[in-house]
Structure formats: structure tokens, C-alpha cells
Amino acid sequence: MSLHTLSLAQLAKGLRAKEFSSLELTRMLLARIEASQPKLNAFVTVTREQALAAAAAADRQLAEGSAGPLTGLPMVHKDLFCTEGVRTSCGSRMLDNFVSPYDATVVAKLRAAGTVMLGKSNMDEFAMGSSNETSFYGPVRNPWNPDLVPGGSSGGSAAAVAARLTPVATATDTGGSIRQPAALCGVTGMKPTYGRVSRYGMVAFASSLDQGGVISTTAEDAALILRAMAGFDPNDSTSVDLPVPDYVATLDAPLSGLKIGLLKEFFDKGLDAENEKRIHEALAVCEKLGATLREVSLPNLPLSVPAYYVVAPAECSSNLARFDGVRYGYRCKEPRDLMDLYKRSRGEGFGAEVKRRIMTGTYVLSAGYYDAYYLKAQKVRQLISADFKRAFGEVDVLMGPTTPTPAFPIGAKTSDPITMYLNDIYTIGANLAGLPAISIPCGFAGGLPVGLQIVGPHFGEAKILNAAHRYQRETDWHTRVPEAYR
């Protein structure tokens, strides 16, 4: 087996056994990244020099015996995590010239753990998109077929892992931005419980929904990275002060007696028939492992997309008010006065979809509309959250599809924002309720990957990683690599 197809856990063993060095591994992946860039455009920045220096330092630690479990392992950060001394563009012209003055907590923790950053992955602008087509740096292409989207907003992270340019990548999920691209690229994508992972230094989109997580090839690797990135952070006021369990230790627990809820609302006419078959096959594997299936209904779930498209833009319009052309970011040429400076810097610095969301949010928060839209959406959010709570009184985890269809062609949905928004129809519920969820590969439809979604109760990461890992021990879908990247 070649080095690039090994999982993070396998690479960790190889580094320790001195089968290869971190420097060799890093050089090999940098070469793959550079060769793939014209085809996939998965990166905004490749940090070659820093990566080689970090790998050399890791090799010294490995030789001395002072290495931790992640020392010398390469990874990629989504380009909305601040990385000290390195540009953090957020996929936007607005931040094209922004060099992070400090590390995000997630980056600092993974750096301290000894990981080697290879670069920063491309993404939808400010994480607003489901196809990676809104990036200022151009779309990312799907490694399974370059005419198709990789999903979004963490499209660069998902494509990079799928093409085996990196074993793992950080990502963020506000309405499905980890799970949806993971599904469309045939990789594993883990969104933790809201508050589990620090948001400090992660450029904010919708603060009550945003959550950092990881894209990897296996659930085991997701557990390894999550264990290192999760935990309380005094710099994030919504960070939860609860101990981080050892997600790796519980991966192999048996699934006998696990009660799986099938979300009735997910198996509807909108679900592609081939996708649906793959999901039922995956559920049969879980049954074989001793789990039991039962249908559950979340009657308010169909309103999750409209609720999200009030709450998320409202929070976005507040968060993105900080981009004023004064303190950092893009500034227009020759402003006439201060108002002109604000308006043109923002009008020229933001792309079309970001402006659409800012205006949607501005409108729903404006005088006379607040109760009808924003307050109403927050009440519906409460109903959806209560639906999930009821379901978790009956079952341990929920399973269903991650997306209605496999990857779609670049350009197919750009003209109609609502059609694009409906890509996240199965993922948004977990964000509104703050629940952890994972997408894992469960087969192919028309030659394209299909994702199985597993949703858990608050802080139920260990259980969903356990279920995903046991499924991956029985199947090999997660080991499939697109032909051009084998």
C-alpha cells in the first residue's frame, strides 16, 4: 500500500516504527498537493517552508522519544482558522490580504500536539455555500469527477482528503458544511456538539450554529483528531466546560442493543432512489452488528431550512458588520467620505452570495420585521430541538442520508439560491439543535459516493464515532480512492 493511502492511525504507527520520516511524508504530500492544484484547486495557500520546518522538528522529537500521538502527522486547515503569520482568506476578496496575528485555539492545540500544517484549504466565501462555487479563488473540483462540485462549504478540505493529498483536514459546519462535502467526496466528516470545540480564531459566520470539526478517511482518525482539538477554552464564551472523553478508547465497543432511529422525514420523495438503497444497505450492516432499527418522526424538521435561512443570515449580518475597510481587510480605492469607504469596501470586497445573506439578515432584523421572521424562526428552532430531544428519549442515535443526491455539476444550481440551500435539507437540523453528527461513505450511486449520516444526542460524539467505526470495520467504502489519485 502506498504511503498516501494510509490512514492517520496507520501513519502514526509507521512514524514510530521509523518506516518513514515525517519529512519524507510531508515532502510526498506537498508534491501531491502541488500536482493536484491545477485540477482540483483545493488549496488557497500551501505552506511548504513551514511544513518542512515543522516536519524536521517532529522528526527530532520522534528520534528523542519525546513525541506525542500526533507528532509529525500532516494535516490541512480550512482557510477560516487563523494561523499565525499565514494568510486566512476565508475564501474572500475581503480577507485576501489578511495575515492572521494569532493562531485559532484549534490550530494552536493541533500545532502543540505536533501536527504538520501542509496548507490552507479552499472554501465557499465566509463558509456560505454548498458547492464551493462562491470562493473568490474559484471553485474546487470533485476528485471523483472534475465536472462536479465537491460540496461545501468545506469543499477544499473534503476534496483534499478524498484525493489523498492529506490524511485529515479541519473543517467547520454551520448548516452541513462538514458533512455534505464529506458525503459528496466519499470521506468521513465529523461535526461535534455545539460548544465542544473552541470557536476562538475561527472566522464567525453564524455564532449560534458554527462548529469546528474534522474531515478524514476513517472514523478512527476523526476520533484521534477530535480528542486533540476538543475541550474548554476560556477565550470562547460558548465553549463548554466538560471533560473530553477518550473517543479512541470506545471505538470498538459492540453495537449490540444499539437503538437506531430512522428519520421518517428523511426518506421522502426528494431522496434519490439509488442513494436510498445505499442507506438501507448500510442500515442492514448495522442490524447485522446487533443494532435495532425503529422509525421515528420529527414533525417540525421540514421547517429546518426556512428557519435556518432566517437565523443564519441574521447572525451573519451582525458578524460581518466588522468588515469596515478600516481595521483590516479590503479597502476600496479613493473613498469620497467615510460612508463611501464603508459601502464600497464592503460592496467590492464581498461576493454575491455573501451580500445576499447579509441583506437577508439585515432585513429580518430590521424594525417591523424582527417578530415576523427572526423571533418566529427562533421559536421554530425550539420546536425542532424539542423534536430531537423526544427522539433521543426513544433511540440512541439517528441515521439517514447526508444529502438527497450525489454530487451535481458545477454551475447547475448557482442561478437559484433556494435550490442550492435545499442541499442541506438533511444536515441543518443537527445545527439548529446543536447536535453532533457524522457522515461516512456507504457506497456509490452512478459511480459517485453516497454518505450515511449518524446524529447523536448532545455530547454523544463517542457513540456516533463508535457506530461509524464498527460500520467501517465491516465495509471498505471508506478505503475507495478516485482513480486519478490512487
Add this chain to the structure above:
Amino acid sequence: MYDFALFSAVTSAHSRTFCNGNSMALTREQIENIAHLARLALAPAEIPVYQQSLSAIFEFVGELDRADTARVQPMAHPLEGLSQRLREDRVTETDHHERYQANAPQVAAGLYLVPKVIE
């Protein structure tokens, strides 16, 4: 109108509203006002595009009216049992302004420069 049965009820309700002429298509002036509130300069060609897409979005989210929320508390935070922490009132930050201002478009003597505000 959209491919998703989950939303068939939602979208058909949209069509009904639309056909009855009750729809709230946004005017050019409304878009200009929203853009002003959001401090966004729009090119003339962008305005009709946003008129159309924002009108469609508000139609779409208008379906929230179908939910009976008469006795429901709004939910502002996904983990409502856990209240926001307070911290000790103690200085923890050191002065980083030089490092932060390295990203500013225009500074002089430690100050951010903007066009003249007072004549």
C-alpha cells in the same frame, strides 16, 4: 417547483400566495434601503438580481408561519441549560495593537486613518 417532496407543501403554499397576488416582491427602493442599512454599495445591475432572489427567499422562509408557536419560547442558544459564563474582572490581554495594525489599510502614529469626518 423544487424537487424535494419534503417541501412540497411548503412550495405549493408559496405558489398559492404568489398566484393570489399577495406575494411580497421587493421593490427596487426596498433593496436600496436594505443595502444602505447593510452598508453595501451595489452596482445598478445587481439590484434586480437581489430583488428577485431576496423576494424568493422571503417567500420561502414565510412558510415558518405554518408552525403554531403560540406558547413556544424563542431559542437563542443550542445548549440552553448551560448559561453563558462570566469571567473574573481582571486584565488578561497585553497590548497587541502594533501587531494587529499590521493588517490595517492605513495607519499613522498608531491610529487608523479614514477620510475626514468633520469639516
